[in-house]
Amino acid sequence: MVNMATQVLDILSARLPLIGTTILVSLVAFVIQRIFAHDPLAEIPWIGVELGDSEKRRKAFQNGGAKALYKRGYEKFKTGIFRLTSMRDASVVVVSPDFLPELKKLPDDVLSMKIAVMEDLESKYTGLKTDDDIVPHTIKVNLTPALIRLNPAIAEEVDRTLKAEFPSCKDWTPVKINSKLLRVVAIVSGRIFIGPELCHDEEYIDAAINYTVELMTARRAVQEISPVWMKRFRAPFLPEVKSLAEREKKVTRFLTPIVTARRDRERDDPGYKKPDDMLQWIVDAEKKFGVKEDAEIARLQCILSFAAIHTTTMTALNVFYNLAAYPNTVPEIREEVKTVLAEHDNQFTSHAMQSMKKLDSFLKETLRVHPPSFASFNRKVLKPIHLSNGTVIPAGVTLEVPAYGISRDPATFPNPDDFDGLRFYRMREANESFNSSSASAVEAAAHNQFVSVSQNSLTFGYGRHACPGRFFAANEIKMIIARAVLTWDVRNVGGEKGRYPNFDVGVACVPDPRRELEFKEL
Numbered sequence: 001m002v003n004m005a006t007q008v009l010d011i012l013s014a015r016l017p018l019i020g021t022t023i024l025v026s027l028v029a030f031v032i033q034r035i036f037a038h039d040p041l042a043e044i045p046w047i048g049v050e051l052g053d054s055e056k057r058r059k060a061f062q063n064g065g066a067k068a069l070y071k072r073g074y075e076k077f078k079t080g081i082f083r084l085t086s087m088r089d090a091s092v093v094v095v096s097p098d099f100l101p102e103l104k105k106l107p108d109d110v111l112s113m114k115i116a117v118m119e120d121l122e123s124k125y126t127g128l129k130t131d132d133d134i135v136p137h138t139i140k141v142n143l144t145p146a147l148i149r150l151n152p153a154i155a156e157e158v159d160r161t162l163k164a165e166f167p168s169c170k171d172w173t174p175v176k177i178n179s180k181l182l183r184v185v186a187i188v189s190g191r192i193f194i195g196p197e198l199c200h201d202e203e204y205i206d207a208a209i210n211y212t213v214e215l216m217t218a219r220r221a222v223q224e225i226s227p228v229w230m231k232r233f234r235a236p237f238l239p240e241v242k243s244l245a246e247r248e249k250k251v252t253r254f255l256t257p258i259v260t261a262r263r264d265r266e267r268d269d270p271g272y273k274k275p276d277d278m279l280q281w282i283v284d285a286e287k288k289f290g291v292k293e294d295a296e297i298a299r300l301q302c303i304l305s306f307a308a309i310h311t312t313t314m315t316a317l318n319v320f321y322n323l324a325a326y327p328n329t330v331p332e333i334r335e336e337v338k339t340v341l342a343e344h345d346n347q348f349t350s351h352a353m354q355s356m357k358k359l360d361s362f363l364k365e366t367l368r369v370h371p372p373s374f375a376s377f378n379r380k381v382l383k384p385i386h387l388s389n390g391t392v393i394p395a396g397v398t399l400e401v402p403a404y405g406i407s408r409d410p411a412t413f414p415n416p417d418d419f420d421g422l423r424f425y426r427m428r429e430a431n432e433s434f435n436s437s438s439a440s441a442v443e444a445a446a447h448n449q450f451v452s453v454s455q456n457s458l459t460f461g462y463g464r465h466a467c468p469g470r471f472f473a474a475n476e477i478k479m480i481i482a483r484a485v486l487t488w489d490v491r492n493v494g495g496e497k498g499r500y501p502n503f504d505v506g507v508a509c510v511p512d513p514r515r516e517l518e519f520k521e522l
Protein backbone atom coordinates (compact mmCIF):
# COMPACT_ATOMS: atom_id res chain seq x y z
CA MET A 1 0.00 0.00 0.00
CA VAL A 2 2.79 2.39 1.05
CA ASN A 3 4.64 1.31 -2.07
CA MET A 4 1.70 2.15 -4.30
CA ALA A 5 1.32 5.61 -2.80
CA THR A 6 5.04 6.27 -3.26
CA GLN A 7 4.75 5.17 -6.92
CA VAL A 8 1.83 7.57 -7.55
CA LEU A 9 3.77 10.42 -5.91
CA ASP A 10 6.80 9.60 -8.05
CA ILE A 11 4.74 9.69 -11.25
CA LEU A 12 3.09 12.98 -10.19
CA SER A 13 6.38 14.65 -9.27
CA ALA A 14 7.90 13.46 -12.55
CA ARG A 15 4.95 14.99 -14.42
CA LEU A 16 4.46 18.06 -12.21
CA PRO A 17 5.93 20.47 -14.72
CA LEU A 18 3.59 19.03 -17.36
CA ILE A 19 0.50 19.23 -15.08
CA GLY A 20 1.41 22.73 -13.94
CA THR A 21 1.88 23.89 -17.51
CA THR A 22 -1.43 22.29 -18.54
CA ILE A 23 -3.30 24.11 -15.74
CA LEU A 24 -1.62 27.41 -16.59
CA VAL A 25 -2.37 27.07 -20.31
CA SER A 26 -6.03 26.20 -19.57
CA LEU A 27 -6.36 29.21 -17.29
CA VAL A 28 -4.85 31.58 -19.88
CA ALA A 29 -7.09 30.07 -22.58
CA PHE A 30 -10.16 30.57 -20.35
CA VAL A 31 -9.26 34.20 -19.66
CA ILE A 32 -8.51 34.91 -23.35
CA GLN A 33 -11.75 33.21 -24.35
CA ARG A 34 -13.70 35.34 -21.83
CA ILE A 35 -12.01 38.50 -23.13
CA PHE A 36 -12.46 37.77 -26.82
CA ALA A 37 -15.65 35.70 -26.65
CA HIS A 38 -18.20 36.97 -29.10
CA ASP A 39 -20.92 38.83 -27.22
CA PRO A 40 -24.11 37.56 -28.90
CA LEU A 41 -25.74 40.92 -28.18
CA ALA A 42 -22.79 42.97 -29.46
CA GLU A 43 -24.72 44.23 -32.50
CA ILE A 44 -27.55 45.66 -30.38
CA PRO A 45 -27.00 49.35 -29.50
CA TRP A 46 -27.12 50.61 -25.91
CA ILE A 47 -29.10 53.42 -24.35
CA GLY A 48 -27.66 54.98 -21.22
CA VAL A 49 -23.95 54.04 -21.48
CA GLU A 50 -23.04 57.66 -20.71
CA LEU A 51 -24.36 57.07 -17.16
CA GLY A 52 -21.24 55.05 -16.30
CA ASP A 53 -20.44 51.41 -15.47
CA SER A 54 -23.19 48.84 -14.94
CA GLU A 55 -23.53 49.55 -11.17
CA LYS A 56 -23.95 53.28 -11.86
CA ARG A 57 -26.48 52.51 -14.59
CA ARG A 58 -28.44 50.24 -12.23
CA LYS A 59 -28.56 53.00 -9.61
CA ALA A 60 -29.64 55.61 -12.19
CA PHE A 61 -32.39 53.25 -13.39
CA GLN A 62 -33.60 52.62 -9.84
CA ASN A 63 -33.51 56.29 -8.83
CA GLY A 64 -35.83 57.83 -11.40
CA GLY A 65 -33.86 57.40 -14.65
CA ALA A 66 -35.90 54.57 -16.21
CA LYS A 67 -38.63 56.70 -17.78
CA ALA A 68 -36.18 58.80 -19.83
CA LEU A 69 -34.30 55.68 -21.00
CA TYR A 70 -37.43 53.97 -22.38
CA LYS A 71 -38.55 57.21 -24.04
CA ARG A 72 -35.17 58.02 -25.57
CA GLY A 73 -34.65 54.42 -26.68
CA TYR A 74 -38.05 54.27 -28.34
CA GLU A 75 -37.56 57.60 -30.12
CA LYS A 76 -34.14 56.55 -31.42
CA PHE A 77 -34.95 52.94 -32.37
CA LYS A 78 -38.66 53.18 -33.08
CA THR A 79 -38.80 50.12 -35.30
CA GLY A 80 -35.70 48.45 -33.90
CA ILE A 81 -34.06 47.14 -30.77
CA PHE A 82 -31.86 48.50 -27.99
CA ARG A 83 -30.27 47.40 -24.71
CA LEU A 84 -30.30 49.01 -21.31
CA THR A 85 -29.25 48.20 -17.76
CA SER A 86 -32.19 47.81 -15.38
CA MET A 87 -32.51 46.26 -11.92
CA ARG A 88 -32.56 42.79 -13.47
CA ASP A 89 -29.51 40.56 -13.24
CA ALA A 90 -30.06 39.35 -16.84
CA SER A 91 -29.30 41.46 -19.94
CA VAL A 92 -32.35 43.45 -21.01
CA VAL A 93 -33.20 43.90 -24.69
CA VAL A 94 -35.99 46.35 -25.48
CA VAL A 95 -37.84 45.70 -28.74
CA SER A 96 -40.15 47.83 -30.85
CA PRO A 97 -43.89 47.03 -30.55
CA ASP A 98 -43.65 46.11 -34.26
CA PHE A 99 -42.27 42.73 -33.11
CA LEU A 100 -45.18 41.97 -30.78
CA PRO A 101 -47.37 40.10 -33.29
CA GLU A 102 -44.56 37.63 -34.03
CA LEU A 103 -43.41 37.37 -30.40
CA LYS A 104 -46.88 36.63 -29.05
CA LYS A 105 -47.00 33.44 -31.13
CA LEU A 106 -43.95 31.94 -29.39
CA PRO A 107 -44.69 29.21 -26.84
CA ASP A 108 -43.96 29.64 -23.13
CA ASP A 109 -40.96 27.31 -23.26
CA VAL A 110 -39.31 29.77 -25.68
CA LEU A 111 -40.47 33.07 -24.20
CA SER A 112 -41.59 32.94 -20.58
CA MET A 113 -43.66 35.57 -18.80
CA LYS A 114 -43.67 33.69 -15.52
CA ILE A 115 -39.87 33.32 -15.26
CA ALA A 116 -39.44 37.02 -16.12
CA VAL A 117 -41.91 37.93 -13.37
CA MET A 118 -40.27 35.62 -10.83
CA GLU A 119 -36.84 37.09 -11.60
CA ASP A 120 -38.25 40.60 -11.32
CA LEU A 121 -39.77 39.77 -7.94
CA GLU A 122 -36.52 38.14 -6.77
CA SER A 123 -38.57 34.98 -6.13
CA LYS A 124 -35.45 33.00 -5.26
CA TYR A 125 -35.32 35.03 -2.04
CA THR A 126 -38.86 36.41 -1.61
CA GLY A 127 -40.40 32.97 -2.21
CA LEU A 128 -43.21 34.23 -4.49
CA LYS A 129 -43.66 31.52 -7.11
CA THR A 130 -46.01 32.60 -9.90
CA ASP A 131 -45.26 29.68 -12.21
CA ASP A 132 -48.63 28.01 -11.59
CA ASP A 133 -51.43 28.57 -14.13
CA ILE A 134 -54.25 28.00 -11.65
CA VAL A 135 -54.86 31.67 -10.76
CA PRO A 136 -54.98 33.08 -14.34
CA HIS A 137 -57.00 30.00 -15.37
CA THR A 138 -59.58 30.56 -12.61
CA ILE A 139 -59.88 34.25 -13.45
CA LYS A 140 -60.43 33.49 -17.16
CA VAL A 141 -62.74 30.52 -16.72
CA ASN A 142 -64.70 31.47 -13.59
CA LEU A 143 -64.37 35.14 -12.72
CA THR A 144 -64.60 37.06 -16.01
CA PRO A 145 -67.56 35.12 -17.48
CA ALA A 146 -69.39 35.52 -14.14
CA LEU A 147 -69.09 39.31 -14.02
CA ILE A 148 -72.61 39.86 -15.35
CA ARG A 149 -73.89 37.78 -12.41
CA LEU A 150 -71.45 39.28 -9.89
CA ASN A 151 -71.82 42.98 -10.76
CA PRO A 152 -74.73 43.60 -8.33
CA ALA A 153 -72.67 42.15 -5.44
CA ILE A 154 -69.62 44.23 -6.43
CA ALA A 155 -71.77 47.38 -6.70
CA GLU A 156 -73.41 46.72 -3.33
CA GLU A 157 -70.01 46.31 -1.68
CA VAL A 158 -68.69 49.49 -3.34
CA ASP A 159 -71.66 51.49 -1.99
CA ARG A 160 -71.42 50.04 1.48
CA THR A 161 -67.63 50.39 1.74
CA LEU A 162 -67.46 53.96 0.40
CA LYS A 163 -70.09 54.97 2.99
CA ALA A 164 -68.31 53.13 5.79
CA GLU A 165 -64.75 54.19 5.02
CA PHE A 166 -65.11 57.83 3.94
CA PRO A 167 -65.93 60.51 6.53
CA SER A 168 -68.95 62.77 6.29
CA CYS A 169 -67.87 65.64 4.00
CA LYS A 170 -70.54 68.35 4.37
CA ASP A 171 -67.84 70.97 3.76
CA TRP A 172 -64.37 70.47 2.17
CA THR A 173 -62.86 67.66 4.26
CA PRO A 174 -59.31 66.29 3.90
CA VAL A 175 -59.17 62.54 3.28
CA LYS A 176 -56.13 60.24 3.32
CA ILE A 177 -57.21 58.88 -0.01
CA ASN A 178 -54.61 56.13 -0.53
CA SER A 179 -55.34 54.32 2.72
CA LYS A 180 -59.11 54.70 2.16
CA LEU A 181 -58.86 53.26 -1.35
CA LEU A 182 -56.66 50.38 -0.23
CA ARG A 183 -59.35 49.30 2.22
CA VAL A 184 -62.18 49.85 -0.28
CA VAL A 185 -60.39 47.81 -2.97
CA ALA A 186 -59.32 45.06 -0.54
CA ILE A 187 -62.89 44.67 0.78
CA VAL A 188 -64.67 44.94 -2.59
CA SER A 189 -62.21 42.52 -4.24
CA GLY A 190 -62.42 40.32 -1.16
CA ARG A 191 -66.16 40.00 -1.62
CA ILE A 192 -65.42 38.12 -4.83
CA PHE A 193 -62.13 36.52 -3.76
CA ILE A 194 -63.14 35.09 -0.39
CA GLY A 195 -66.84 35.83 0.23
CA PRO A 196 -69.23 38.40 1.79
CA GLU A 197 -68.37 37.73 5.46
CA LEU A 198 -64.64 37.11 5.33
CA CYS A 199 -63.99 40.18 3.16
CA HIS A 200 -64.80 42.31 6.24
CA ASP A 201 -62.51 40.32 8.55
CA GLU A 202 -59.66 42.62 9.62
CA GLU A 203 -57.19 39.74 9.39
CA TYR A 204 -58.05 39.23 5.70
CA ILE A 205 -57.93 43.00 4.99
CA ASP A 206 -54.55 43.30 6.72
CA ALA A 207 -53.14 40.39 4.70
CA ALA A 208 -54.65 41.57 1.39
CA ILE A 209 -53.06 45.00 1.82
CA ASN A 210 -49.80 44.21 3.56
CA TYR A 211 -48.61 41.05 1.83
CA THR A 212 -47.85 43.12 -1.29
CA VAL A 213 -46.30 45.97 0.71
CA GLU A 214 -43.98 43.51 2.44
CA LEU A 215 -43.21 41.68 -0.80
CA MET A 216 -42.23 44.90 -2.55
CA THR A 217 -40.15 46.01 0.45
CA ALA A 218 -38.29 42.67 0.49
CA ARG A 219 -37.79 42.76 -3.27
CA ARG A 220 -36.34 46.26 -3.10
CA ALA A 221 -34.02 45.30 -0.23
CA VAL A 222 -32.73 42.34 -2.29
CA GLN A 223 -32.34 44.47 -5.42
CA GLU A 224 -30.28 47.00 -3.50
CA ILE A 225 -27.63 44.46 -2.53
CA SER A 226 -24.45 45.48 -4.27
CA PRO A 227 -22.49 43.97 -5.92
CA VAL A 228 -25.14 41.73 -7.42
CA TRP A 229 -23.23 38.46 -6.76
CA MET A 230 -23.55 39.06 -2.98
CA LYS A 231 -27.33 38.53 -3.17
CA ARG A 232 -27.16 34.80 -2.58
CA PHE A 233 -25.16 35.30 0.63
CA ARG A 234 -26.95 38.31 2.09
CA ALA A 235 -30.56 38.14 0.86
CA PRO A 236 -31.78 35.20 3.02
CA PHE A 237 -30.74 37.11 6.17
CA LEU A 238 -32.40 40.43 5.33
CA PRO A 239 -35.03 41.37 7.97
CA GLU A 240 -37.42 42.35 5.12
CA VAL A 241 -37.16 38.83 3.63
CA LYS A 242 -37.71 37.20 7.02
CA SER A 243 -40.82 39.27 7.81
CA LEU A 244 -42.29 38.39 4.39
CA ALA A 245 -41.91 34.69 5.24
CA GLU A 246 -43.67 35.36 8.57
CA ARG A 247 -46.51 37.10 6.68
CA GLU A 248 -47.00 34.05 4.45
CA LYS A 249 -47.19 31.80 7.52
CA LYS A 250 -49.79 34.14 9.04
CA VAL A 251 -51.96 33.99 5.89
CA THR A 252 -51.69 30.19 5.93
CA ARG A 253 -52.78 30.06 9.60
CA PHE A 254 -55.79 32.27 8.76
CA LEU A 255 -56.92 30.46 5.61
CA THR A 256 -56.21 26.83 6.44
CA PRO A 257 -59.18 26.32 8.82
CA ILE A 258 -61.48 28.08 6.33
CA VAL A 259 -60.46 25.80 3.46
CA THR A 260 -60.63 22.72 5.69
CA ALA A 261 -64.15 23.67 6.91
CA ARG A 262 -65.33 24.15 3.33
CA ARG A 263 -63.90 20.78 2.28
CA ASP A 264 -65.48 19.06 5.31
CA ARG A 265 -68.93 20.52 4.65
CA GLU A 266 -68.79 19.60 0.99
CA ARG A 267 -67.97 16.02 1.97
CA ASP A 268 -70.41 15.66 4.87
CA ASP A 269 -73.41 17.87 4.02
CA PRO A 270 -75.39 16.83 0.91
CA GLY A 271 -77.40 20.09 1.03
CA TYR A 272 -74.26 22.27 1.18
CA LYS A 273 -74.27 25.12 -1.33
CA LYS A 274 -70.70 25.93 -2.28
CA PRO A 275 -69.62 29.59 -1.97
CA ASP A 276 -69.49 31.59 -5.21
CA ASP A 277 -65.98 33.04 -4.84
CA MET A 278 -62.40 32.77 -6.12
CA LEU A 279 -61.27 30.75 -3.09
CA GLN A 280 -63.84 28.08 -3.93
CA TRP A 281 -63.12 28.16 -7.68
CA ILE A 282 -59.42 27.68 -6.96
CA VAL A 283 -60.19 24.72 -4.67
CA ASP A 284 -62.50 23.31 -7.39
CA ALA A 285 -59.77 23.75 -10.03
CA GLU A 286 -57.89 20.95 -8.24
CA LYS A 287 -59.67 18.56 -10.60
CA LYS A 288 -57.63 20.07 -13.42
CA PHE A 289 -54.45 21.13 -11.61
CA GLY A 290 -54.11 18.40 -8.96
CA VAL A 291 -54.88 18.54 -5.24
CA LYS A 292 -53.33 21.48 -3.43
CA GLU A 293 -52.19 21.49 0.19
CA ASP A 294 -54.03 24.11 2.27
CA ALA A 295 -50.77 26.07 2.58
CA GLU A 296 -50.59 26.08 -1.21
CA ILE A 297 -54.14 27.50 -1.40
CA ALA A 298 -53.04 30.26 1.01
CA ARG A 299 -50.03 30.98 -1.22
CA LEU A 300 -52.31 31.25 -4.27
CA GLN A 301 -54.50 33.76 -2.40
CA CYS A 302 -51.34 35.78 -1.72
CA ILE A 303 -50.57 35.75 -5.46
CA LEU A 304 -54.12 36.90 -6.18
CA SER A 305 -53.88 39.75 -3.68
CA PHE A 306 -50.50 40.72 -5.10
CA ALA A 307 -51.87 40.79 -8.67
CA ALA A 308 -55.12 42.57 -7.82
CA ILE A 309 -55.14 44.88 -4.79
CA HIS A 310 -52.34 47.39 -5.27
CA THR A 311 -52.59 47.49 -9.08
CA THR A 312 -56.29 48.40 -8.80
CA THR A 313 -55.75 50.81 -5.88
CA MET A 314 -52.89 52.62 -7.63
CA THR A 315 -54.98 53.04 -10.77
CA ALA A 316 -57.97 54.35 -8.78
CA LEU A 317 -55.65 56.69 -6.82
CA ASN A 318 -54.21 58.06 -10.09
CA VAL A 319 -57.78 58.61 -11.31
CA PHE A 320 -58.70 60.54 -8.12
CA TYR A 321 -55.56 62.71 -8.42
CA ASN A 322 -56.56 63.41 -12.04
CA LEU A 323 -60.17 64.24 -11.10
CA ALA A 324 -58.75 66.83 -8.68
CA ALA A 325 -56.14 68.13 -11.12
CA TYR A 326 -58.35 68.28 -14.24
CA PRO A 327 -61.83 69.13 -12.91
CA ASN A 328 -63.13 70.52 -16.24
CA THR A 329 -64.15 67.08 -17.49
CA VAL A 330 -65.90 66.07 -14.26
CA PRO A 331 -69.35 67.63 -14.99
CA GLU A 332 -69.52 65.76 -18.33
CA ILE A 333 -68.60 62.45 -16.71
CA ARG A 334 -71.06 63.04 -13.87
CA GLU A 335 -73.84 63.77 -16.35
CA GLU A 336 -73.01 60.64 -18.33
CA VAL A 337 -73.05 58.43 -15.23
CA LYS A 338 -76.40 59.90 -14.13
CA THR A 339 -78.00 59.43 -17.55
CA VAL A 340 -76.71 55.89 -18.05
CA LEU A 341 -77.75 54.76 -14.57
CA ALA A 342 -81.23 56.26 -15.10
CA GLU A 343 -81.49 54.22 -18.30
CA HIS A 344 -80.45 51.03 -16.46
CA ASP A 345 -82.77 51.09 -13.46
CA ASN A 346 -79.95 52.58 -11.37
CA GLN A 347 -77.98 49.33 -11.68
CA PHE A 348 -74.30 48.92 -12.60
CA THR A 349 -74.98 46.25 -15.20
CA SER A 350 -72.26 45.27 -17.67
CA HIS A 351 -74.17 47.10 -20.37
CA ALA A 352 -74.44 50.26 -18.24
CA MET A 353 -70.71 50.27 -17.62
CA GLN A 354 -69.96 49.75 -21.31
CA SER A 355 -72.14 52.76 -22.02
CA MET A 356 -70.10 55.01 -19.69
CA LYS A 357 -67.71 55.87 -22.50
CA LYS A 358 -66.49 59.21 -21.12
CA LEU A 359 -65.69 57.63 -17.78
CA ASP A 360 -63.93 54.77 -19.60
CA SER A 361 -61.89 57.32 -21.57
CA PHE A 362 -60.83 59.19 -18.41
CA LEU A 363 -59.64 55.92 -16.87
CA LYS A 364 -57.75 54.89 -20.00
CA GLU A 365 -56.07 58.31 -20.29
CA THR A 366 -55.02 57.90 -16.66
CA LEU A 367 -53.31 54.60 -17.55
CA ARG A 368 -51.63 56.25 -20.55
CA VAL A 369 -50.28 59.27 -18.69
CA HIS A 370 -49.70 57.57 -15.31
CA PRO A 371 -48.94 53.93 -16.14
CA PRO A 372 -47.93 51.63 -13.29
CA SER A 373 -44.85 50.57 -15.29
CA PHE A 374 -42.66 52.22 -17.94
CA ALA A 375 -42.05 48.87 -19.66
CA SER A 376 -44.36 46.07 -20.73
CA PHE A 377 -44.31 42.51 -22.11
CA ASN A 378 -41.49 41.39 -19.80
CA ARG A 379 -40.45 37.99 -21.06
CA LYS A 380 -37.48 35.72 -20.39
CA VAL A 381 -35.93 34.16 -23.49
CA LEU A 382 -35.48 30.44 -22.80
CA LYS A 383 -34.48 29.36 -26.33
CA PRO A 384 -32.86 31.53 -29.04
CA ILE A 385 -35.33 33.65 -31.01
CA HIS A 386 -34.90 34.70 -34.66
CA LEU A 387 -36.64 38.03 -35.18
CA SER A 388 -38.02 38.98 -38.59
CA ASN A 389 -35.32 41.67 -39.01
CA GLY A 390 -32.63 38.96 -38.79
CA THR A 391 -31.57 39.61 -35.18
CA VAL A 392 -31.04 36.52 -33.05
CA ILE A 393 -31.84 36.98 -29.35
CA PRO A 394 -30.00 34.34 -27.32
CA ALA A 395 -31.42 32.44 -24.35
CA GLY A 396 -30.96 34.14 -20.97
CA VAL A 397 -31.96 37.62 -22.10
CA THR A 398 -35.05 39.45 -20.78
CA LEU A 399 -37.19 41.11 -23.45
CA GLU A 400 -39.29 44.21 -22.87
CA VAL A 401 -41.31 46.72 -24.88
CA PRO A 402 -40.81 50.47 -24.14
CA ALA A 403 -44.44 51.10 -23.16
CA TYR A 404 -43.73 54.59 -21.84
CA GLY A 405 -42.13 55.77 -25.11
CA ILE A 406 -45.02 54.28 -27.10
CA SER A 407 -47.63 56.03 -24.96
CA ARG A 408 -45.87 59.39 -25.51
CA ASP A 409 -45.52 59.06 -29.28
CA PRO A 410 -47.11 62.19 -30.86
CA ALA A 411 -47.79 60.25 -34.07
CA THR A 412 -50.29 58.11 -32.14
CA PHE A 413 -51.35 60.49 -29.37
CA PRO A 414 -51.29 64.19 -30.38
CA ASN A 415 -49.95 66.43 -27.57
CA PRO A 416 -48.90 63.28 -25.73
CA ASP A 417 -47.76 65.04 -22.55
CA ASP A 418 -51.17 66.63 -22.01
CA PHE A 419 -53.77 64.82 -19.92
CA ASP A 420 -56.91 64.81 -22.05
CA GLY A 421 -59.67 62.95 -20.21
CA LEU A 422 -61.88 62.58 -23.27
CA ARG A 423 -59.08 61.67 -25.73
CA PHE A 424 -60.13 58.03 -26.05
CA TYR A 425 -63.83 58.91 -26.08
CA ARG A 426 -63.24 61.07 -29.17
CA MET A 427 -61.05 58.37 -30.76
CA ARG A 428 -63.80 55.79 -30.20
CA GLU A 429 -66.52 58.07 -31.55
CA ALA A 430 -64.44 58.91 -34.65
CA ASN A 431 -63.65 55.25 -35.32
CA GLU A 432 -67.20 54.12 -34.69
CA SER A 433 -68.78 56.68 -37.02
CA PHE A 434 -66.09 56.08 -39.69
CA ASN A 435 -66.73 52.32 -39.60
CA SER A 436 -70.37 52.46 -38.63
CA SER A 437 -71.59 50.33 -41.52
CA SER A 438 -69.04 47.55 -41.18
CA ALA A 439 -68.30 44.71 -38.81
CA SER A 440 -65.04 46.51 -38.01
CA ALA A 441 -67.06 49.11 -36.06
CA VAL A 442 -67.03 46.69 -33.13
CA GLU A 443 -63.32 46.12 -33.56
CA ALA A 444 -62.62 49.85 -33.82
CA ALA A 445 -64.61 50.53 -30.66
CA ALA A 446 -62.84 47.70 -28.88
CA HIS A 447 -59.45 49.32 -29.56
CA ASN A 448 -59.72 52.43 -27.43
CA GLN A 449 -61.37 51.05 -24.32
CA PHE A 450 -59.85 50.84 -20.85
CA VAL A 451 -59.51 47.06 -21.12
CA SER A 452 -58.25 46.91 -24.69
CA VAL A 453 -54.78 45.63 -25.35
CA SER A 454 -52.88 46.53 -28.52
CA GLN A 455 -49.41 47.47 -29.76
CA ASN A 456 -50.14 51.05 -28.59
CA SER A 457 -51.94 50.11 -25.38
CA LEU A 458 -49.70 47.99 -23.21
CA THR A 459 -50.57 48.77 -19.59
CA PHE A 460 -52.22 45.37 -19.22
CA GLY A 461 -49.45 43.60 -21.15
CA TYR A 462 -49.95 41.83 -24.46
CA GLY A 463 -50.63 38.39 -25.88
CA ARG A 464 -51.83 35.26 -24.10
CA HIS A 465 -50.62 36.46 -20.69
CA ALA A 466 -52.18 39.93 -20.89
CA CYS A 467 -53.81 40.69 -17.55
CA PRO A 468 -56.83 38.36 -17.15
CA GLY A 469 -58.09 40.42 -14.18
CA ARG A 470 -58.52 43.66 -16.15
CA PHE A 471 -62.25 43.14 -16.77
CA PHE A 472 -62.89 42.74 -13.04
CA ALA A 473 -60.57 45.68 -12.26
CA ALA A 474 -62.36 47.86 -14.85
CA ASN A 475 -65.78 47.19 -13.33
CA GLU A 476 -64.56 47.75 -9.79
CA ILE A 477 -62.78 51.04 -10.62
CA LYS A 478 -65.71 52.29 -12.72
CA MET A 479 -68.16 51.64 -9.89
CA ILE A 480 -65.91 53.39 -7.35
CA ILE A 481 -65.30 56.46 -9.53
CA ALA A 482 -68.91 56.66 -10.76
CA ARG A 483 -70.22 56.59 -7.17
CA ALA A 484 -67.58 59.13 -6.13
CA VAL A 485 -68.46 61.68 -8.85
CA LEU A 486 -72.15 61.30 -8.00
CA THR A 487 -71.46 61.92 -4.31
CA TRP A 488 -68.60 64.45 -4.02
CA ASP A 489 -66.60 67.21 -5.58
CA VAL A 490 -62.89 66.50 -5.20
CA ARG A 491 -59.95 68.91 -5.08
CA ASN A 492 -56.31 69.15 -3.99
CA VAL A 493 -55.76 70.31 -0.43
CA GLY A 494 -56.70 74.01 -0.10
CA GLY A 495 -57.79 74.06 -3.74
CA GLU A 496 -54.12 74.02 -4.82
CA LYS A 497 -53.74 73.71 -8.62
CA GLY A 498 -51.72 71.08 -10.50
CA ARG A 499 -51.29 67.30 -10.47
CA TYR A 500 -49.64 65.69 -7.47
CA PRO A 501 -46.44 64.20 -8.91
CA ASN A 502 -45.88 60.43 -9.01
CA PHE A 503 -42.65 58.75 -7.83
CA ASP A 504 -40.50 56.95 -10.37
CA VAL A 505 -38.93 53.93 -8.69
CA GLY A 506 -37.08 51.73 -11.17
CA VAL A 507 -39.57 50.65 -13.79
CA ALA A 508 -42.56 51.62 -11.60
CA CYS A 509 -44.50 54.88 -11.57
CA VAL A 510 -46.22 55.21 -8.20
CA PRO A 511 -48.80 57.84 -7.16
CA ASP A 512 -47.69 59.53 -3.93
CA PRO A 513 -49.52 57.59 -1.17
CA ARG A 514 -49.01 60.35 1.44
CA ARG A 515 -51.10 63.06 -0.26
CA GLU A 516 -54.57 64.05 0.89
CA LEU A 517 -57.50 65.17 -1.25
CA GLU A 518 -60.45 67.25 -0.09
CA PHE A 519 -64.00 65.98 -0.60
CA LYS A 520 -67.29 67.91 -0.43
CA GLU A 521 -70.74 66.37 -0.75
CA LEU A 522 -72.79 67.64 -3.68
Ligand code: HEM
Pocket: 113, 135, 136, 139, 304, 307, 308, 309, 311, 312, 315, 372, 376, 377, 378, 459, 460, 461, 462, 463, 464, 465, 466, 467, 468, 469, 470, 472, 473
Ligand atom coordinates in the same frame (compact mmCIF):
# COMPACT_ATOMS: atom_id res chain seq x y z
C1 HEM B 1 -55.68 48.22 -12.95
C2 HEM B 1 -55.32 47.08 -12.40
C3 HEM B 1 -54.36 46.09 -13.01
C4 HEM B 1 -53.25 46.30 -13.80
C5 HEM B 1 -52.68 47.64 -14.28
C6 HEM B 1 -52.70 45.00 -14.12
C7 HEM B 1 -51.58 44.80 -14.92
C8 HEM B 1 -51.10 43.55 -15.29
C9 HEM B 1 -49.98 43.33 -16.17
C10 HEM B 1 -49.14 44.42 -16.84
C11 HEM B 1 -49.81 42.00 -16.29
C12 HEM B 1 -48.72 41.30 -17.13
C13 HEM B 1 -49.26 41.02 -18.53
C14 HEM B 1 -48.22 40.71 -19.58
O1 HEM B 1 -47.02 40.74 -19.27
O2 HEM B 1 -48.59 40.46 -20.74
C15 HEM B 1 -50.79 41.35 -15.46
C16 HEM B 1 -50.92 40.00 -15.29
C17 HEM B 1 -51.79 39.41 -14.42
N1 HEM B 1 -52.80 40.03 -13.72
FE1 HEM B 1 -53.23 42.01 -13.72
N2 HEM B 1 -53.46 44.04 -13.52
C18 HEM B 1 -54.49 44.66 -12.84
C19 HEM B 1 -55.49 44.05 -12.10
C20 HEM B 1 -55.58 42.69 -11.89
C21 HEM B 1 -56.62 42.06 -11.10
C22 HEM B 1 -57.78 42.78 -10.42
C23 HEM B 1 -56.35 40.71 -11.11
C24 HEM B 1 -57.12 39.60 -10.46
C25 HEM B 1 -58.42 39.55 -10.37
C26 HEM B 1 -55.15 40.51 -11.91
C27 HEM B 1 -54.57 39.29 -12.17
C28 HEM B 1 -53.47 39.09 -12.99
C29 HEM B 1 -52.85 37.79 -13.21
C30 HEM B 1 -53.27 36.47 -12.58
C31 HEM B 1 -51.81 37.99 -14.13
C32 HEM B 1 -50.87 36.92 -14.69
C33 HEM B 1 -51.42 36.39 -16.02
C34 HEM B 1 -50.72 35.14 -16.53
O3 HEM B 1 -49.89 34.60 -15.81
O4 HEM B 1 -51.03 34.71 -17.65
N3 HEM B 1 -54.73 41.73 -12.37
N4 HEM B 1 -51.58 42.33 -14.88
